[in-house]
Amino acid sequence: MRSMTTNERIDHLERLLEVVRGLTTAPDLEAFLQTVINEATELTDSELSSILEYDEAAEELRFLAMHWFQRDLLRPVGVPLDGSAAGWVYRRGQPLIIQDVRVDQRHFKVVDRVTKHITHSLVAVPLMVRGEVVGVLEALNKKDNAHYTEEDLTILETLAALAAQAIQNVALQRKVRATAIELAELERLKTDFIAIASHELRTPLGLILGHATFLREMTGEEYGEQLDMIIRNATKLKTIVENLSDVDNIQNGAARLRNQTVSLRKIIDEVVDTFQDEANSKNITLGSEGGGSPFHLDADGFKLSIALSNLVKNALQFTDSGGHVTIRVEEDDGYYKVTVTDDGIGIPARDLPRVFERFFQVETHLTRRYGGMGLGLAVAKAMIELHGGRIWAESEEGRGSKFTFLLPTGQSQHSPAAPGPFVEPS
Numbered sequence: 107m108r109s110m111t112t113n114e115r116i117d118h119l120e121r122l123l124e125v126v127r128g129l130t131t132a133p134d135l136e137a138f139l140q141t142v143i144n145e146a147t148e149l150t151d152s153e154l155s156s157i158l159e160y161d162e163a164a165e166e167l168r169f170l171a172m173h174w175f176q177r178d179l180l181r182p183v184g185v186p187l188d189g190s191a192a193g194w195v196y197r198r199g200q201p202l203i204i205q206d207v208r209v210d211q212r213h214f215k216v217v218d219r220v221t222k223h224i225t226h227s228l229v230a231v232p233l234m235v236r237g238e239v240v241g242v243l244e245a246l247n248k249k250d251n252a253h254y255t256e257e258d259l260t261i262l263e264t265l266a267a268l269a270a271q272a273i274q275n276v277a278l279q280r281k282v283r284a285t286a287i288e289l290a291e292l293e294r295l296k297t298d299f300i301a302i303a304s305h306e307l308r309t310p311l312g313l314i315l316g317h318a319t320f321l322r323e324m325t326g327e328e329y330g331e332q333l334d335m336i337i338r339n340a341t342k343l344k345t346i347v348e349n350l351s352d353v354d355n356i357q358n359g360a361a362r363l364r365n366q367t368v369s370l371r372k373i374i375d376e377v378v379d380t381f382q383d384e385a386n387s388k389n390i391t392l393g394s395e396g397g398g399s400p401f402h403l404d405a406d407g408f409k410l411s412i413a414l415s416n417l418v419k420n421a422l423q424f425t426d427s428g429g430h431v432t433i434r435v436e437e438d439d440g441y442y443k444v445t446v447t448d449d450g451i452g453i454p455a456r457d458l459p460r461v462f463e464r465f466f467q468v469e470t471h472l473t474r475r476y477g478g479m480g481l482g483l484a485v486a487k488a489m490i491e492l493h494g495g496r497i498w499a500e501s502e503e504g505r506g507s508k509f510t511f512l513l514p515t516g517q518s519q520h521s522p523a524a525p526g527p528f529v530e531p532s
C-alpha cells in the first residue's frame with residue numbers, strides 16, 4: 107500500500123479547511139453537503155459517496171446527499187437498519203470498512219440494483235450530534251481495487267463531523283424560527299386576553315360600584331364598614347381594569363389624545379397634592395423642584411397626569427420611611443424633561459431593561475411584599491410615547507431610582523423622538 111507524501115497530506119488538509127470554511131459561507135445545507143460528498147469521494151480516492159439520514163417515520167435511512175447523477179434513482183430508496191452497512195454504522199455509532207463486499211453480508215444490495223452500480227468496497231462513518239447518531243456518510247469503491255486505509259477513515263470522520271454540524275445548525279435555525287412564531291402567537295393571545303378581560307369586567311364592576319355607593323348613601327352607618335370595604339376594593343379593581351384597557355387601547359391604536367394647552371407645572375403640583383397624605387403617612391418627603399414657570403405644552407393633561415402618578419406611586423411604594431421622592435422639571439433643548447427620583451430600594455441592573463414591559467415585576471423575595479400588577483410603567487410609557495416623548499429608568503440597587511421622561515415642547519426645530527422601543531440615552 108502506497109503511503110501519502112507530505113505534499114498530498116498538506117493538500118488534503120487545505121481541502122478539509124476549505125470545507126470547514128464552507129460551514130459559514132455555503133449558501134445552504136444542500137450545497138454544503140454536496141461539497142462534503144465531493145470531497146469525501148476525491149480525498150478517499152473513491153468512486154462515489156453519499157450521506158444518509160435517519161427517517162423516524164419510516165424507521166429507515168434515506169439518502170440526503172449524493173452525486174447528481176444518482177439523485178433521481180436514490181431519492182426514493184429506503185435503506186433498512188438491518189441488512190445494510192449504513193444501518194450497521196447507524197445502530198452502533200461506529201465506523202465500518204468493508205474491503206470486499208462479496209465476503210461481507212452487511213452490504214445492502216438493493217441500492218446496487220437500483221443504480222446499476224456494483225459496490226466492491228466501502229467505508230462508512232456515523233454522523234454524530236451531541237453523542238447521538240443522526241446519519242451516515244459512506245464512500246464506495248476505492249479506486250484501482252486498493253484497500254481503504256486508516257487515513258481514509260480519518261478524512262471521512264472529519265467530513266462527517268462537519269456535515270453533522272451543518273445539519274444541526276439548520277435544525278437549530280428552524281427551531282429558533284418556530285419559537286419566534288410561537289412567541290408572536292403568545293403575544294397576540296396575551297393582547298387579546300387583555301382586551302377581552304378588561305372589556306368584559308368593566309360593566310359588572312361599574313354596576314357593583316354604582317349599587318354599593320347607592321347603598322352606602324341609603325343605609326347610613328349601619329353597614330358602613332362593610333360597604334366601604336366593597337367600594338374601596340371595587341375601586342381598586344376598577345383602576346386595574348382601566349390600566350389594562352389603557353395599555354390595550356394604546357397598543358391597538360385606539361387611544362386618542364385630547365390635546366389642549368396644559369401646564370406641566372400644574373400637573374406636577376396636582377400629583378404632589380394627591381400623594382402628599384400617603385407620603386406623610388409613610389414618613390417620606392415628597393416635593394417638586396424646577397422653579398415656578400408654567401412649562402406650557404399642547405398635550406392630553408389627563409394622560410400625562412396618569413403617567414406621572416404611576417411614577418410617583420411606585421417611588422413611594424419602593425421607598426422606606428425617612429426617604430425622599432422628588433419630581434423635577436426643566437426645559438432642555440426643545441424638550442421638557444421631568445424626573446422622578448427616589449432614594450428607595452432601587453432596581454437590579456438585570457431587571458432594569460424590562461420594567462416597562464406589561465406585567466413585569468422585579469420578583470425577588472425582597473419585593474414580593476409589594477402589590478401591583480406590573481402595569482404602571484407600561485401605561486406610563488405608552489402615555490408618554492403617545493405624545494412623541496420618551497421615558498427611561500436609571501437605578502442602582504439599594505440606592506434608589508430615577509425615572510425620566512422627555513416631552514417635545516412643540517417650539518423647536520428638533521423632530522420629536524419617534525415612539526419606539528425603550529432606548530437608554532448615552
Ligand code: ADP
Binds near residue numbers: 451
Ligand atoms: P406595579 O404596578 O406592579 O408597581 P410597574 O409597571 O409600575 O408595576 O413597575 C414594575 C416593577 O418595577 C415594579 O413591580 C417594581 O419591581 C419595579 N419598580 C418600579 N418603580 C420602581 C421604583 N421607583 N423603585 C424600585 N422599583 C421600582
